Amino acid sequence: MTRLQQQIRFILEADKLKQVFRRTLLTDASRLENAAEHSWQLAIMAMVLAEHYYPMGLDLPCVLQMLLIHDLVEIDAGDVHFCDTAQRRKQMEKEAKAADRLFNLLPHDQAQIFFGLWQEFENQESEEAIFAHILDRLQPLLHGYVTEGRTWRENGVTRHHLLSIVESMKESAPEIHDHAAALIADAVGKGFLPK
Amino acid sequence: MTRLQQQIRFILEADKLKQVFRRTLLTDASRLENAAEHSWQLAIMAMVLAEHYYPMGLDLPCVLQMLLIHDLVEIDAGDVHFCDTAQRRKQMEKEAKAADRLFNLLPHDQAQIFFGLWQEFENQESEEAIFAHILDRLQPLLHGYVTEGRTWRENGVTRHHLLSIVESMKESAPEIHDHAAALIADAVGKGFLPK
Numbered sequence: 001m002t003r004l005q006q007q008i009r010f011i012l013e014a015d016k017l018k019q020v021f022r023r024t025l026l027t028d029a030s031r032l033e034n035a036a037e038h039s040w041q042l043a044i045m046a047m048v049l050a051e052h053y054y055p056m057g058l059d060l061p062c063v064l065q066m067l068l069i070h071d072l073v074e075i076d077a078g079d080v081h082f083c084d085t086a087q088r089r090k091q092m093e094k095e096a097k098a099a100d101r102l103f104n105l106l107p108h109d110q111a112q113i114f115f116g117l118w119q120e121f122e123n124q125e126s127e128e129a130i131f132a133h134i135l136d137r138l139q140p141l142l143h144g145y146v147t148e149g150r151t152w153r154e155n156g157v158t159r160h161h162l163l164s165i166v167e168s169m170k171e172s173a174p175e176i177h178d179h180a181a182a183l184i185a186d187a188v189g190k191g192f193l194p195k
Numbered sequence: 196m197t198r199l200q201q202q203i204r205f206i207l208e209a210d211k212l213k214q215v216f217r218r219t220l221l222t223d224a225s226r227l228e229n230a231a232e233h234s235w236q237l238a239i240m241a242m243v244l245a246e247h248y249y250p251m252g253l254d255l256p257c258v259l260q261m262l263l264i265h266d267l268v269e270i271d272a273g274d275v276h277f278c279d280t281a282q283r284r285k286q287m288e289k290e291a292k293a294a295d296r297l298f299n300l301l302p303h304d305q306a307q308i309f310f311g312l313w314q315e316f317e318n319q320e321s322e323e324a325i326f327a328h329i330l331d332r333l334q335p336l337l338h339g340y341v342t343e344g345r346t347w348r349e350n351g352v353t354r355h356h357l358l359s360i361v362e363s364m365k366e367s368a369p370e371i372h373d374h375a376a377a378l379i380a381d382a383v384g385k386g387f388l389p390k
Contacts (some may be wrong), residue, residue: 005374008374011240011244011337012222018221018232018236019221026213027207027210033213036231036235037212037231038230039235040231040234040235040263041209043259044264047263048205048262048301048305049199049202049206057330061256064238065254068235069242109376143210146207160343179199179200
């Protein structure tokens with residue numbers, strides 16, 4: 001198999017991420033979003049919101065690449081809700097196995113790059129990875145709010161869960177933190193989320 | 196409205212691209228793909244295939260950003276098939292109007308950046324834009340082949356159409372061109388495409 005054939009095999013395999021569904025609704029609540037279109041939206045968010053991340057010298061292209069590939073492992077491992085702590089532990093093993101299979105469809109040098117980006121994201125090893133995580137937490141919060149908390153109620157998400165997530169934004173992205181905290185308070189006030 | 200509120204309004208509006216359907220099937224032929232997940236896949240392709248683009252010094256981050264935003268205008272203007280030449284002319288006006296509305300949801304400086312990226316892509320003004328177009332043409336060809344040409348037949352796509360598209364890859368991305376040309380020949384041989 002030529003290098004190009006290997007790369008195209010990977011690209012066609014990546015297509016399967018369009019069928020991995022998350023617990024977040026589209027803004028019009030018509031259906032759950034899939035992990036491919038979610039990754040796209042996070043990359044758009046990085047382009048637009050990078051200025052709100054305080055640590056200087058953020059490498060935006062690195063953030064984009066990390067966000068584009070961060071959910072690929074879900075092709076094999078599926079999506080696990082952030083509240084499901086027991087499941088999340090098992091998930092780590094499944095995702096490591098998935099990364100091994102999927103990234104190794106690529107030529108070796110590219111497999112190493114993809115694996116490195118994914119690991120950097122997972123372990124929050126850099127400012128870029130921390131910012132990418134902030135966006136990955138902010139997006140379902142924005143969608144949860146505009147869809148009046150339907151999937152929060154379905155998945156037993158509490159105000160406490162959301163506040164603990166938002167807490168991690170406080171130091172490095174204070175405007176985003178304040179916006180998110182205000183949304184949560186408003187969601188409680190409107191009955192989208194239990195007190 | 197604060198700058199952050201404007202940016203979030205744009206991010207939520209961008210979500211609508213997940214409901215704009217294209218004439219390309221997912222690789223398992225279960226449904227048509229939408230323009231948001233398509234944009235994501237093109238960005239992944241850029242990460243993987245950039246080495247096959249010959250002009251030196253390609254700015255990959257620029258390619259990524261262009262691909263991420265290139266279809267946003269379809270939120271208002273819809274998707275038009277590449278074979279529908281009459282429609283494509285009217286489409287240009289619709290897309291310009293859409294760019295004006297959508298990008299201006301952002302703060303002015305960011306609206307300018309998004310508008311510039313979109314225009315660069317549309318007018319194929321740079322090596323980055325030309326490479327982005329090559330990927331935008333290659334992806335439906337790959338999916339068309341693995342789904343045995345179903346949407347080609349449904350949309351009256353001919354071998355001639357596809358060869359004219361692939362021709363534009365010859366000079367700057369010869370390996371990609373040769374791979375695509377071989378796929379087309381094979382598709383004709385297998386009856387996925389009329390001779």
